[in-house]
Each structure stands twice: as C-alpha cells, then as structure tokens.
Amino acid sequence: MTKSTFHFEFNDLNLSVSQIEGIIGYKEGEDSALVSGLIGEILKESEKICNIKAEYIIYKDILFNYADKSLNISEINFQIKRIVFSQIKGSDSVVVFLCTAGKEIGIKSREAMHEKDLLRGYIYDVVGSEIVEAAADLMQNELEKSVISSGKKITNRYSPGYCGWYVGEQHKLFQLVPDNYCGIRLTPSALMDPVKSVSGIIGIGEQVKMNPYTCGLCDQKDCIYRKKRQ
Amino acid sequence: MNDILEKIALCVEFGKINKVSPYPPDMKDQDGADELAKRALDEGTKPDEILDKALVPAMAKVGNKFSRKEIYVPQMLMAAKAMNSAMVHLKPYFQSGETKRKGKFVIGTVSGDLHDIGKNLVAMMIEGGGWEVIDLGVDVSTEKFMKAMDENPGAVLGLSALLTTTMENMKKTVAAIKEKQPGSKILIGGAPVTKEYCEKIGADYYSPDPQGAVNYLKQLVS
Numbered sequence: 001m002t003k004s005t006f007h008f009e010f011n012d013l014n015l016s017v018s019q020i021e022g023i024i025g026y027k028e029g030e031d032s033a034l035v036s037g038l039i040g041e042i043l044k045e046s047e048k049i050c051n052i053k054a055e056y057i058i059y060k061d062i063l064f065n066y067a068d069k070s071l072n073i074s075e076i077n078f079q080i081k082r083i084v085f086s087q088i089k090g091s092d093s094v095v096v097f098l099c100t101a102g103k104e105i106g107i108k109s110r111e112a113m114h115e116k117d118l119l120r121g122y123i124y125d126v127v128g129s130e131i132v133e134a135a136a137d138l139m140q141n142e143l144e145k146s147v148i149s150s151g152k153k154i155t156n157r158y159s160p161g162y163c164g165w166y167v168g169e170q171h172k173l174f175q176l177v178p179d180n181y182c183g184i185r186l187t188p189s190a191l192m193d194p195v196k197s198v199s200g201i202i203g204i205g206e207q208v209k210m211n212p213y214t215c216g217l218c219d220q221k222d223c224i225y226r227k228k229r230q
Numbered sequence: 231m232n233d234i235l236e237k238i239a240l241c242v243e244f245g246k247i248n249k250v251s252p253y254p255p256d257m258k259d260q261d262g263a264d265e266l267a268k269r270a271l272d273e274g275t276k277p278d279e280i281l282d283k284a285l286v287p288a289m290a291k292v293g294n295k296f297s298r299k300e301i302y303v304p305q306m307l308m309a310a311k312a313m314n315s316a317m318v319h320l321k322p323y324f325q326s327g328e329t330k331r332k333g334k335f336v337i338g339t340v341s342g343d344l345h346d347i348g349k350n351l352v353a354m355m356i357e358g359g360g361w362e363v364i365d366l367g368v369d370v371s372t373e374k375f376m377k378a379m380d381e382n383p384g385a386v387l388g389l390s391a392l393l394t395t396t397m398e399n400m401k402k403t404v405a406a407i408k409e410k411q412p413g414s415k416i417l418i419g420g421a422p423v424t425k426e427y428c429e430k431i432g433a434d435y436y437s438p439d440p441q442g443a444v445n446y447l448k449q450l451v452s
Contacts, residue, residue, distance in 0.1 A: 025302040034253050035304045118350055119307040125347060161393065168395045189342030190395045
C-alpha cells in the first residue's frame with residue numbers, strides 16, 4: 001500500500017468569482033451583480049479559514065467481478081454498478097482517496113443560514129463545494145504525475161452516491177482508511193464530517209483512461225458534476 | 231390593485247428589501263418592501279390585502295420563474311428576504327388573529343441528514359404563499375415530527391432528504407405520522423426522492439421544486 005498526503009494552499013486552487021457564478025447557474029454576460037461582490041468576499045475569507053487536505057492509499061489487491069459489476073478492494077466488496085465498473089475495470093490498482101476543505105466553511109454556512117442570511121449561507125456552501133472539488137482535482141493531477149513515468153494512466157474519480165453507486169457504501173470505503181483519515185469522520189447515515197469533503201476511488205493502469213463524457217452514461221439529473229458540465 | 235400594493239409586489243419579485251439595500255441597482259435609493267409595507271398599513275391598507283394581493287402573487291411569480299429556470303437560487307433568496315422584510319410588519323396582525331394565514335406547515339430535514347438549503351428554499355416559498363411555517367431544522371427525529379404535528383393539529387408536513395441513506399428515514403416518519411394521524415397530508419422532496427418513492431412510502435405528494443410544493447398546499451385549501 002502506498003500512502004500520500006497533500007496540504008494545498010487556497011491560492012493553489014485558482015478559484016475565481018466567475019467560476020462560482022457559473023456553478024450557481026449564471027451564464028457568461030448575464031447580470032450577476034447580486035452575487036459577485038459576496039462571492040469575492042467569501043473567496044477572500046476562505047483563504048484564511050480553509051484547511052485543505054487530501055490523502056490517498058493505493059491498493060493493489062483488487063478483483064473485478066464481471067458477473068455482478070462489483071469490485072473487491074482488499075477483500076471488501078463494493079457494488080460500484082455498471083457505469084463505474086465500465087470505466088474502472090481495466091485498472092491494476094485502485095486509489096482510495098479522501099479530501100476536505102476543513103470544518104470552518106461548513107460551519108460558516110450553517111451559521112449564516114441560522115441567522116436567516118440565506119444568500120450568504122448558500123454562497124458559503126457553493127464555495128465550500130468548489131474548494132473541495134478543486135482540491136481533489138489537484139490531488140488527482142499529482143496522482144497522474146506519479147504514475148505516468150511507469151507508463152500508466154488514471155481514471156476519473158468516482159464517489160459513492162454518484163453514477164448509481166449507493167452512498168451507503170461510504171462505510172465500506174472508510175474501512176479501508178485509518179480512523180479520522182484526512183481529518184474526516186463518517187456519520188451513521190454516511191455523511192462526512194466536515195461536510196465539505198469528498199471520498200472515492202480512482203483506477204490506475206495501462207488500459208484505463210480519463211473519460212470526459214461519463215455524465216452521458218448516467219441518469220442522475222441533479223448531480224453537481226452534470227450541472228458543472230452544462 | 232392599488233399603486234402601493236403593486237410597488238410592494240415589484241420589490242418582492244425583484245428582491246428590493248429596503249431603501250438602503252443596493253440591489254437591484256435600478257431600484258437604488260427607492261423604498262423597499264420594508265418601508266412600503268409599513269406605509270401601506272399606516273395609510274389604512276388591510277394586512278390581508280398586503281399578503282394576498284402583493285406578497286403571495288409576487289412570490290408565486292418568483293417561484294414560477296425559478297421552476298422555468300429564468301432565475302437562480304440567489305434571486306429567489308433575495309425575493310424571500312424582501313418578502314420577510316414586509317412580513318415583519320404583518321406579524322402583529324397574525325398574532326392578534328386579525329389576519330389569518332392559509333394554514334400551518336411543519337417542515338424539517340429527516341433524521342441523520344444535515345442538508346438544509348433545499349428545505350430552507352421550500353420553507354420560505356411556502357411562507358411566501360401565506361402559510362405559517364414551523365421549521366424544525368435538520369436531523370429531525372420521527373418523534374420530533376410527531377410532537378410538532380400533535381401540537382399543530384391540521385398542519386401539513388414537509389420532509390426533506392438529500393441522501394439515499396437518509397431518504398429511508400422518510401419512510402419511518404411517514405408511517406408513524408399516518409398511523410397516528412391518518413388524515414394528515416405529507417409532502418416530500420430532495421435530490422434522491424421521486425414520485426415513485428413517494429407512492430411507495432405512502433406520502434401524499436412529491437415536488438421536484440419549491441413552487442410545486444406551494445401549488446400543492448394551495449390546492450389543499452382551495
């Protein structure tokens with residue numbers, strides 16, 4: 001098992017006001033005066049309050065079960081379902097990763113909501129989600145760089161709760177990492193604490209590739225990845 | 231509709247909270263929903279006219295625009311804030327019973343789930359529809375829902391969940407409420423929830439967006 005840990009600075013993420021506006025739904029050229037100042041303010045604050053960290057473990061003892069489209073990692077069976085299976089089945093090892101923006105931004109969002117400043121609470125929430133996704137992108141880039149010299153490639157990252165993979169399998173995923181790994185704990189209902197965290201798997205191998213079009217394979221209409229792509 | 235009610239409705243629709251509020255830029259330095267509602271009452275407009283002829287239709291317009299994807303969440307939140315600024319002036323009339331709401335609506339995110347943005351959007355749109363909203367917050371147990379429904383006879387219940395794991399807790403809550411209050415109406419929503427799931431667990435209505443929930447409640451009291 002190979003383990004890696006990354007601490008990212010907020011500025012490494014290169015998040016912009018227009019990027020967050022796009023996530024909210026604003027199209028280029030649309031009047032976003034209502035939110036642009038607030039997004040700028042919260043991005044600036046995020047630099048001080050976020051504790052961005054990513055960790056992963058590479059597992060080589062994996063087994064793909066073609067009959068039921070499942071994957072065994074270190075003898076734990078994951079019912080990853082058709083879409084994830086089809087993208088990851090050529091892997092010769094699998095990364096289990098966790099990534100977080102830290103506690104504070106989620107707390108800020110909840111506090112603002114509680115104080116009935118719903119817009120501020122909402123923007124904190126969107127910015128927090130974007131921070132953790134951008135950090136996971138950086139972690140993924142680092143992983144790609146580390147395997148490329150051996151002629152290998154990586155897949156997209158896949159998380160329980162997306163592409164038909166049942167979110168309850170988070171519990172199995174967390175069995176593969178040490179307690180409080182990356183500073184993240186799991187609630188009984190499979191929610192991560194801090195809330196602005198992501199977890200999942202990435203395949204590594206000579207026969208795999210990144211696929212920019214996986215949303216076309218999935219029928220989850222409200223997924224954040226689909227919205228981002230649109 | 232008289233001039234001041236039209237102005238209040240416009241302020242709510244476009245999120246003009248009060249005079250100092252800089253948004254929207256083309257209404258800068260003008261009175262907002264806050265000042266206009268107060269002035270309307272001072273000039274003798276009845277509070278239920280403000281509610282029924284300005285606030286409720288304005289919020290319905292906002293909800294419909296959101297359903298048609300013509301506006302985004304921030305504009306809807308600003309509209310709700312503007313509505314609340316007007317509603318503050320109506321609250322004493324609700325408390326005294328001079329003005330009646332359309333009914334009571336109990337809402338919460340089910341046990342084990344901490345997501346509240348969707349639930350908050352629905353709550354504020356329903357309040358904008360003229361209902362009294364009792365928001366129990368997030369991670370609400372079946373027992374807490376039952377207690378609130380006992381304390382508010384005739385209230386409609388709204389359950390929210392964002393995860394497939396916590397969605398299962400809706401089933402438990404719906405079963406418990408329906409057993410104790412078979413005539414109660416329960417609507418459910420959230421990213422993983424579907425019409426089929428709603429039928430499967432015996433809830434009464436599933437809405438994919440806030441305005442759908444408002445329309446369902448409207449239909450219940452019409």
